[in-house]
Amino acid sequence: MRRKQIVRELKVAWAIATKDMKIYYLKTPSLMFGILFPFAMFLSFVVGRDMPISRAIPVLVAQTVFFAASSIGPVSIPIERRLQTFDRFLSAPVSLLTVLLGKTIAGFVYGVGISFIPVAIGLAIFGSQITDLVALTMGMGLSAFGFAAMGIMFASLPGQGPGQVLMPLNFVRIPLLFISGVYVAVKDLPSWGQVASAASPLTHTIELIRLGLGGENFFGPAINMAVLTFYLIAFLIAGMRFHIINQKRD
Amino acid sequence: MNNIIMTEGLTKHYGSLVAVNHISMQVKEGEIFGFLGPNGAGKTTTIRMLVGLTTPSEGTATIKGYDIQEELLNVKRCVGVVPETSNLYNELTVGENLRFMAGMYHVPKNERANRITSLLKTFGLTERSGAKFGGLSKGLKRRATIAAALVHRPEILFLDEPTSGLDVMSTRSLRQFLRDLRKTGVTVFFTTHYIEEADQLCNRIAIIVKGRVIAVDTPENLKAIVQGTFVVEVVFTSPVESINLEELETYGKVEVKHNTLWIRVSDVSKSLKALTSFADDHGLEVVSMNTVKPSLEDAFVHLTGVESEVMLMEKERRGGGA
Numbered sequence: 372m373r374r375k376q377i378v379r380e381l382k383v384a385w386a387i388a389t390k391d392m393k394i395y396y397l398k399t400p401s402l403m404f405g406i407l408f409p410f411a412m413f414l415s416f417v418v419g420r421d422m423p424i425s426r427a428i429p430v431l432v433a434q435t436v437f438f439a440a441s442s443i444g445p446v447s448i449p450i451e452r453r454l455q456t457f458d459r460f461l462s463a464p465v466s467l468l469t470v471l472l473g474k475t476i477a478g479f480v481y482g483v484g485i486s487f488i489p490v491a492i493g494l495a496i497f498g499s500q501i502t503d504l505v506a507l508t509m510g511m512g513l514s515a516f517g518f519a520a521m522g523i524m525f526a527s528l529p530g531q532g533p534g535q536v537l538m539p540l541n542f543v544r545i546p547l548l549f550i551s552g553v554y555v556a557v558k559d560l561p562s563w564g565q566v567a568s569a570a571s572p573l574t575h576t577i578e579l580i581r582l583g584l585g586g587e588n589f590f591g592p593a594i595n596m597a598v599l600t601f602y603l604i605a606f607l608i609a610g611m612r613f614h615i616i617n618q619k620r621d
Numbered sequence: 622m623n624n625i626i627m628t629e630g631l632t633k634h635y636g637s638l639v640a641v642n643h644i645s646m647q648v649k650e651g652e653i654f655g656f657l658g659p660n661g662a663g664k665t666t667t668i669r670m671l672v673g674l675t676t677p678s679e680g681t682a683t684i685k686g687y688d689i690q691e692e693l694l695n696v697k698r699c700v701g702v703v704p705e706t707s708n709l710y711n712e713l714t715v716g717e718n719l720r721f722m723a724g725m726y727h728v729p730k731n732e733r734a735n736r737i738t739s740l741l742k743t744f745g746l747t748e749r750s751g752a753k754f755g756g757l758s759k760g761l762k763r764r765a766t767i768a769a770a771l772v773h774r775p776e777i778l779f780l781d782e783p784t785s786g787l788d789v790m791s792t793r794s795l796r797q798f799l800r801d802l803r804k805t806g807v808t809v810f811f812t813t814h815y816i817e818e819a820d821q822l823c824n825r826i827a828i829i830v831k832g833r834v835i836a837v838d839t840p841e842n843l844k845a846i847v848q849g850t851f852v853v854e855v856v857f858t859s860p861v862e863s864i865n866l867e868e869l870e871t872y873g874k875v876e877v878k879h880n881t882l883w884i885r886v887s888d889v890s891k892s893l894k895a896l897t898s899f900a901d902d903h904g905l906e907v908v909s910m911n912t913v914k915p916s917l918e919d920a921f922v923h924l925t926g927v928e929s930e931v932m933l934m935e936k937e938r939r940g941g942g943a
Contacts, residue, residue, distance in 0.1 A: 379727055382724070383724060383725060383727070386721060386724040386725065387725075390710070390713070390721055393712065393713070394710060394712045394713070454706075454708060454711070455704060455706050455708040456708050456709070456710060458674055458702075458704060458708060459708060459709075459722070459725070460725070461673065461674050462672050462673060462674055462697060462700075462702045463697060463722075463725040463726060464694045464695075464697040464698045464726065464727070465725060466694075618675075618676075619676055
């Protein structure tokens with residue numbers, strides 16, 4: 372009975388995810404903040420610097436998975452709140468967890484899909500090689516899930532437009548780029564920077580992706596995966612709590 | 622008939638504002654129940670509490686025996702909700718929206734296609750099945766939203782201002798649909814600010830003002846509250862606005878507009894005599910004279926002190942609609 376119920380809820384979560392894919396993947400804010408923004412930031416940091424392509428590709432993959440996955444929730448939820456379509460979920464016999472899981476899956480697929488592009492370009496054009504498939508898969512998959520959940524958590528901020536959520540989210544996303552070993556390797560950071568980078572989920576994303584594409588790893592893959600799993604669960608729980616608080620406030 | 626919805630002291634506070642104030646009422650299975658009141662009376666908040674969109678501050682309510690706070694998932698399974706705003710997905714087609722809602726309500730896969738085809742037919746949307754919801758007219762959007770609320774065959778349908786902002790034809794067909802729906806055994810609970818709509822459709826009406834339900838009864842019984850009061854309408858050949866009406870006011874409340882005069886009286890024959898002598902005294906010629914029975918509007922005004930025209934004006938100013 373319990374199993375049947377779980378399967379039913381998962382089917383609803385998938386239905387919500389596919390609906391979001393259809394509606395929100397090509398919305399302007401998703402394209403702007405999910406694709407253009409990380410690519411533009413990447414180019415502005417890489418062009419003119421003496422960064423080998425083998426180091427640049429993991430940076431681009433990590434950045435795209437980070438920005439793309441975390442953008443879908445903050446685009447879809449405020450729009451749905453404004454158009455009152457979010458009420459459809461709340462008046463249907465499904466749990467809030469199922470709704471948020473569906474929205475997280477939509478972010479996850481977007482993050483993995485977009486970040487696969489630089490991986491494919493690296494492999495096809497620049498001679499990148501996958502040296503650790505598990506690390507690469509976990510680096511992209513676990514991170515995409517975690518960052519999608521982070522986006523859902525931010526989407527609980529009151530506001531009826533994507534801009535009202537994406538702006539505060541960027542205040543967190545952009546500083547994370549500088550403490551997470553994206554442009555400066557963790558081993559080259561000062562000691563306080565290394566402590567900060569250990570606490571950043573993005574550090575562990577880039578670490579796993581680098582390892583997967585033949586680069587070096589500072590903390591070790593087991594720690595990377597543990598930290599990413601911790602953040603995934605923490606973001607999901609916090610997102611749930613914040614959305615429940617919002618609902619009670621209504 | 623059993624009570625399918627029961628509320629006991631249902632209350633909602635927003636800070637110091639009491640939006641819904643200790644509502645206790647019962648809705649019988651299979652009836653059309655109207656919630657009639659001016660803008661801001663607490664109609665929408667009551668529906669939102671009953672369907673789990675907002676949490677009550679105090680009190681309890683059950684739907685089909687399920688507590689709205691303790692057994693919310695069971696409540697949601699047996700109700701359909703049509704909000705004031707037609708809230709399907711603009712980017713999806715009508716058919717896609719209905720399929721999505723069928724999935725949300727766990728409608729068995731092998732039944733979905735038949736149910737959707739039948740709903741599209743019932744609401745005259747078969748031809749529009751492939752059209753994007755966002756491109757439909759207000760009336761069609763409203764129909765599609767109601768169809769989506771019925772896809773899981775709910776036993777109770779909640780509608781918030783279902784005809785607000787619709788043209789005459791759409792309004793008429795929607796009202797007819799609600800009458801037909803009742804014949805299938807579905808309980809309909811709807812809010813409205815249109816008094817004549819409540820009068821035409823409802824088996825029973827609750828009148829709500831400032832968060833409080835001040836009367837719940839059949840339209841006939843509500844009208845009986847003002848029984849014994851008649852409105853005599855007299856049309857003269859010339860305007861009567863400038864004439865002193867004091868002598869008529871001893872018979873009842875008088876209203877005039879151009880060359881028409883209305884007087885609310887309890888004794889029609891006495892007032893007719895007085896009106897005839899009033900016309901003679903002022904050299905007026907009577908074109909027509911009618912006696913009108915008290916309406917639900919008279920009962921509403923009597924009970925609430927809110928003129929119905931004021932309700933409509935408020936609503937129009939707010940720009941209600943789909």
